[in-house]
Amino acid sequence: MNAKSNTTPSWDQQVDLLVMGAGPAGMTTALVAALEGIKPLILEKSAWVGGTAATSAGTVWIPGNRQSLEAGYTDSADAAARYMDALIGGPDVDGRRTAYLATGPKVVDYLREKTDVHFVPCGKHPDYRDMDGAAITGRALAPAMFDGRLLGKDFERVRPPIPEFMVLGGMMAGKSDLAPLIHRFQSMSNFIYSGKLFLRYVVDRLRYSRGTRVVMGNALVSRLFYSLRKKNVPVMFETTVQEVIWDAGRVVGVVAQSQGKRLRIQTRRGLVIATGGYGHNTKLRQMFMPKPTPPLSVACQSNTGDGIELGLAHGGVVAPETQGPGAFWTPVSVTRRPDGSRGVYPHLSLDRAKPGLIAVNSAGKRFVNEANSYHDFVEGMYASHKTVPTMPAYLICEANFVKQYGLGNVYPGTTNLKRFEADGYLLTAPTLEALALKLKIPSENLTATVSRYNAMAVQGKDLDFGKGDSELNRFNGDPTQMPNPCLRPIAHGPFVAMEVWPAEIGTSTGLMTNADAQVLDSQGQVRDGLYAVGNDMASIMMGTYPGPGTTLGPGLTFGYRAAMHAAGKTV
Structure with a gap:
C-alpha cells in the first residue's frame, strides 16, 4: 500500500473510476458512475458481492422520501434534521448531515428511474428514540423482493444470508412471511401461502444452491448486482489493491493482485474505498472500540479494515474521539451449526420487546430496557459492565414464551428445547432458583428481580426502565397484551435462559471526508482522487443510531455523491 509516483507508467487496464468493494455503497458508486457516462471497475476481495448487507434486513433510513409521502406518510427533512441534532447533540460542522438529508430522497428516485434498485415504504417503523423530530412512519424503506433467477448463473455470486436467517437450509423468509409460515x-x-413458498423453494434447489426468492438485504444487493450487469459494469472478484499510484498529488492508479496475477490499473477520476469497515481487524477493533473489545462480529469475514488502513497510509485520518463507540451494536447469541462451526444470531427485534422477557447481568439484576433498539441495548450492557460483569448478559423467560414468540434461533412454535440445551444454545430449569444455579448467578437476586418485574407487569408500567413506554417498544411488542404490549409476568416454569454478547453490525469509525466523500487529511484538505464511502467513511451519525437502516442509507447516498463528483456532475 505504499505511495508510488510514476509519470509514464504502463497500464494493464484503464478505467475512469476504480471502486474497492462490492457492497451496497461500492456497487451504488459504480452503478451511478456508469449511468453518468464514465467507465467504472469494481475490485472485490471475496468471491461474492454484497458484503455484510447481504445478511442484513436491507432497510434504508431516508427521511423525506417520495415513496412514503405518496403512500400517505408525512415526514420532512427539516424534522429529521431536528431529530438528528437532538440525538447527536452537536452541530453539523462539516455539512455532511445536511447533504445526506438533501440527497437521500434524490438517490432513491434516481435508482428507481434508471435501475432495477427499487424500494417500498415500510409504513409504520418508528425511529429508535422518542425525541423532537422523530417519526413513527415514513423514513424506513425496504428493498423490493427480487427474483434471483434473473441473474442466471451469476446468482451464485450473491453472498447468501447467514444460515440462521434461512429456513430449510436455504429459503429466505421476510417479516411478512413469518406469520403464515409459523x-x-x-x-x-x-x-x-406456505405451500407456494415451499414449492418454489423445492424447484429452485433443482438448479441453485439456495432459494431464489430473495428479500431484505439480499434483495438489495441482488438488485444492485443485476443493475450493474445490465450496464456491463465489470466486477473483478478475489482481487485486492496492493499499492496506490500517485502523480502530481493525485491518485492515478493501483497495483492489484487478482487471482494470482499482478495488474497495474489506471484510474482517470479516482479511487473509491468501499471495503465495509474493520469488523474483523483485531488491531483496529482494539483501537476504536470500547473496552472490553467485543469478541464477536456480525460483519462478513472479508471486512478486515483494508480500506481504512489504505486510506491512513495515504494521508487520510480518522477521528475516533468524535465517532462515539466505534460501531453500531446488536446483542447476539452464539449458535452451533450442523457442520460444527459457530455462528451468531442478532437479536434485533423479534424477541426482546415481547412481553414476558427480561435481561439480567451476572448479579441477576436487570440493567436495561430490553425493548430498546439493539444498539441501545448493547450500550446498556457496556454501562452495566463498568460495575457488574454483563458480558454475557442473560435473557430470561418462560418456555411458553419461546413457544409463542421464539427466542433467537429457536423458532416460534418450538416446544421441545432439549436439542437446543444439548448444544449449549440455551438453558432450562423447572424453577428460577435452579436456573440461577445453572447460570452461576445469585438465586436470591434473580428471584427478587423477577418478583419486582412481575408486580410491574401486572400494573402495566415498568418503573425501572420504561419497557413499553416508547413508540419503538410498543411497535415490536405484542399488541394483544394489555395494558402494556411489552410486559407480562414470568411465573410458570420451566424457565429459559440464553446468553447474549455484544457484537457490531457495522463499524462507525472511518476516514474523514467532505460531503462529496472525498478523503481529507489532518489539515482538512482533500486527498485528490481518493474517496471513501460506506463503513470506510466516518459515520455521519457520530456513534448514535437514529433508526432502521442507519448504515445503508448513508452508504447509498454518499456512494451516489462520490460518483457524481467523480463524473463532474452537480448533485
Missing part, C-alpha cells in the same frame, strides 16, 4: 396449519390461506 401458523401454516391454522388457516387455509396460510397453508396455501
Whole structure:
C-alpha cells in the first residue's frame, strides 16, 4: 500500500473510476458512475458481492422520501434534521448531515428511474428514540423482493444470508412471511401461502444452491448486482489493491493482485474505498472500540479494515474521539451449526420487546430496557459492565414464551428445547432458583428481580426502565397484551435462559471526508482522487443510531455523491 509516483507508467487496464468493494455503497458508486457516462471497475476481495448487507434486513433510513409521502406518510427533512441534532447533540460542522438529508430522497428516485434498485415504504417503523423530530412512519424503506433467477448463473455470486436467517437450509423468509409460515396449519390461506413458498423453494434447489426468492438485504444487493450487469459494469472478484499510484498529488492508479496475477490499473477520476469497515481487524477493533473489545462480529469475514488502513497510509485520518463507540451494536447469541462451526444470531427485534422477557447481568439484576433498539441495548450492557460483569448478559423467560414468540434461533412454535440445551444454545430449569444455579448467578437476586418485574407487569408500567413506554417498544411488542404490549409476568416454569454478547453490525469509525466523500487529511484538505464511502467513511451519525437502516442509507447516498463528483456532475 505504499505511495508510488510514476509519470509514464504502463497500464494493464484503464478505467475512469476504480471502486474497492462490492457492497451496497461500492456497487451504488459504480452503478451511478456508469449511468453518468464514465467507465467504472469494481475490485472485490471475496468471491461474492454484497458484503455484510447481504445478511442484513436491507432497510434504508431516508427521511423525506417520495415513496412514503405518496403512500400517505408525512415526514420532512427539516424534522429529521431536528431529530438528528437532538440525538447527536452537536452541530453539523462539516455539512455532511445536511447533504445526506438533501440527497437521500434524490438517490432513491434516481435508482428507481434508471435501475432495477427499487424500494417500498415500510409504513409504520418508528425511529429508535422518542425525541423532537422523530417519526413513527415514513423514513424506513425496504428493498423490493427480487427474483434471483434473473441473474442466471451469476446468482451464485450473491453472498447468501447467514444460515440462521434461512429456513430449510436455504429459503429466505421476510417479516411478512413469518406469520403464515409459523401458523401454516391454522388457516387455509396460510397453508396455501406456505405451500407456494415451499414449492418454489423445492424447484429452485433443482438448479441453485439456495432459494431464489430473495428479500431484505439480499434483495438489495441482488438488485444492485443485476443493475450493474445490465450496464456491463465489470466486477473483478478475489482481487485486492496492493499499492496506490500517485502523480502530481493525485491518485492515478493501483497495483492489484487478482487471482494470482499482478495488474497495474489506471484510474482517470479516482479511487473509491468501499471495503465495509474493520469488523474483523483485531488491531483496529482494539483501537476504536470500547473496552472490553467485543469478541464477536456480525460483519462478513472479508471486512478486515483494508480500506481504512489504505486510506491512513495515504494521508487520510480518522477521528475516533468524535465517532462515539466505534460501531453500531446488536446483542447476539452464539449458535452451533450442523457442520460444527459457530455462528451468531442478532437479536434485533423479534424477541426482546415481547412481553414476558427480561435481561439480567451476572448479579441477576436487570440493567436495561430490553425493548430498546439493539444498539441501545448493547450500550446498556457496556454501562452495566463498568460495575457488574454483563458480558454475557442473560435473557430470561418462560418456555411458553419461546413457544409463542421464539427466542433467537429457536423458532416460534418450538416446544421441545432439549436439542437446543444439548448444544449449549440455551438453558432450562423447572424453577428460577435452579436456573440461577445453572447460570452461576445469585438465586436470591434473580428471584427478587423477577418478583419486582412481575408486580410491574401486572400494573402495566415498568418503573425501572420504561419497557413499553416508547413508540419503538410498543411497535415490536405484542399488541394483544394489555395494558402494556411489552410486559407480562414470568411465573410458570420451566424457565429459559440464553446468553447474549455484544457484537457490531457495522463499524462507525472511518476516514474523514467532505460531503462529496472525498478523503481529507489532518489539515482538512482533500486527498485528490481518493474517496471513501460506506463503513470506510466516518459515520455521519457520530456513534448514535437514529433508526432502521442507519448504515445503508448513508452508504447509498454518499456512494451516489462520490460518483457524481467523480463524473463532474452537480448533485
